[in-house]
Amino acid sequence: MRGTLAAVAELRARLLVRRLRGKGGLAEGVALGVLFLLAIPLGLLFAAAIGAGSYRAARTGHGLRVDVALAAILFGLWQSWTALSLTLNDRDGLDLRRFLVYPLPPGRVYLLGVLSGIAGDPIGLFWLILLCGVWGGAAVARPGPWLALLAVALLLFALATVFLVALLQELLSSMLRRRRLREVAIGLAFVATGWTLAAAWGGGARSWRNALPALRTVQWAAFPAALTNAAAVRLYGGDGAGALPFLGALAAATAVTGFLAFRLALAAARSAGDVGEVRGGARPGRGMWLGPLRGRFAALVEKEAKYLLRHPLARIYAVIVPGFAALVAWKVEPAIPREAGEVLRALPLFGFAVYTHLVMQIFWLNGLGWERGGARTFYLAPVGLADVLGAKNAALYAFSLVIFLAAGAVSLAVGGRPPAWAIAGALALHAGLAPFLYGLGNVVTVLNPRAAPFAVQRNGSLSWLSGLAGMAILSLACGAFSLPVLLALRLESPWLVPAAWALLGAAGLWAYFRTLPGAGRLMESRRDALLPVVCGDDA
């Protein structure tokens, strides 16, 4: 058995080496190195900040300041870890389905796959450094045996997060395979959204806030953060015995989650992969309503929209982003003092405009990743390749806007209505960033495509190089869009923000349409290199 597992390890290593030595592998290797180089100092920097928070909390011991600080640290870490793991995790080398044929215990293969997802992942490393920062801050503030329990809590937190991500992935892909379950989930999502919007429309923000204590139970859905938080609050308060039940519950929940995720993954790997009928898909005459769009472009947009709506990750984000917005409106926004000013108080809403683009980055950085053989159609059919990219961007923007609007509505309902300029600003920011991100994303899509699996449990939707490029593009765009905020703060003129963002967005849109034909020509010239990768012939 040891020999067989060693063969698996060798296979994974060889696949990695081959990928790095293959076409574009050098750039991938450099990108991976840069990501590690960025992850370590950045992780240390943030770990120092988080460590300072942890230090203060450990010194204080009890009270609201400790509760809020720990909740912010743990829920924040958990959420961003979850969201980014779903995007950038690279475990395709240990796909269970591929290994079923070998005489290996599938549980061990699965565990190896999940754990190597943390160890070989700069993003995972980044979060582990942050967790070390939490522990380090507490250790400096108050040395003692309680730190061993805190270390156990943080370790369980990391494991639980990884397993919960895996379980979410399995559940969502399982939902895709069961039509009735999928429709019930979509129905519930609609009811919840309608309820939220009705509450927001009727000025129900106050009643919502009043109802929140009753909804505290919702936080347990994020059990890695919630249970660790409950244990940590008691540990920081010096109540080690009080923390034990929560640590026990966390360990048990982690084990159960891991086991469930594994069983679902195994069932999926052993299934035929049949997803059944697509609603309305049997009648060729039925299609999406696309307003004034006609002809080939409409067909391209419809195809893209169907792909997005059927993509498990897009569905995950449609749930996660509004959920995160509720959490921020509930936990973070009240912590911003009124004297901080309108601009600073609106930052969470602006943050969601950026965050929506961030989570959707796999689609604008690897737009051709899910086409497989379909990519040949773009070259075979009499369609312009600029139109192909434009249709991808149009469908993605519409989808991203719906998610952002849902997040905004939830944020409004839970946190109260912000001033009109902030709403206008958030919309302008979301719209204004899109042409910059999508325009540059098209170049990355064409230059560095990667065949990506259409399932959440076998990830690897972005190469490291594209991930790094996305980080740079998003940072540059955010840097440019943050300048008007600084100016507005100095001039104390909040309306300057939406006006400047609208202007920047208009400039971006102009540049986007000027450069789109060039992106199409680039796609044409990259045909020979692109098709084998996207169609999976190289995979």
Add this chain to the structure above:
Amino acid sequence: MLAIETRGLTRLFDGKPAVEDLGLEVPLGAFYGFLGPNGAGKSTTIKMLTGLLAPTSGAARVLGLDLSRDALAVKSRIGVVPDGLSLFERLSGAEQLRIHGQLYGLDRPTAARRAEELLDALDLTADAGKLVGDYSHGMKKKLALGCALIHGPSLLFLDEPFEGIDAVAVSGIRRMLKDLVGRGAMTIFLTSHVLEVVERLVTHVGIIHRGRLAMQGTLDEVRAAGTLEETFIRAVGEERNGGPGLSWLDPAADRVGTGRA
């Protein structure tokens, strides 16, 4: 006018020729079988003729149009079933056909009507609502053929259309293709390994070997007095048979490599 005419068509991969100095002549209305052993350059040729691959040198005219200058016009008049297929796996079969038709310029109602007819003709109506990714290989091939036909092309390129599909489906597709050429509806350019099927279908044959055209002409001209298989083997040579070996498969051998016989 010829349906396909190439002059000196060449494609190099890493400096090595996959197709070299190809001079194809496919008459309009012909059913042209393009034969060759594995790796001979058949798929590379189809890819170059359909716009999936750029030639390194040489020229090609398709339906009288210069492929390099009038690429879009050529694309709208040809139908292609490429080797790896060109299907969007996350669309249903019905959606795939309709959207494919729209991409070739059909309006939605026309594309939908033709898609229904094709689903019926290809015996896919019962599975029209399933995602293409869940189709069997044979169903995908049939759907790809439907996609290639939906816009009414004048020239059809089929790369190994019978590979991986059952005898009943082969028979159905063969009948359909023969009928299309018989009606004078289109020219068909087909590659296949199955010489018996090709021999019963085609009117013209071209044989490619190691990237070069070994012979071409009408079926009767090419096979002369013998069968197509004999001509083919003469053109490309016999393959070396595998020798003895695989000793671990002997009855008394140590099969699992534990050292115990």
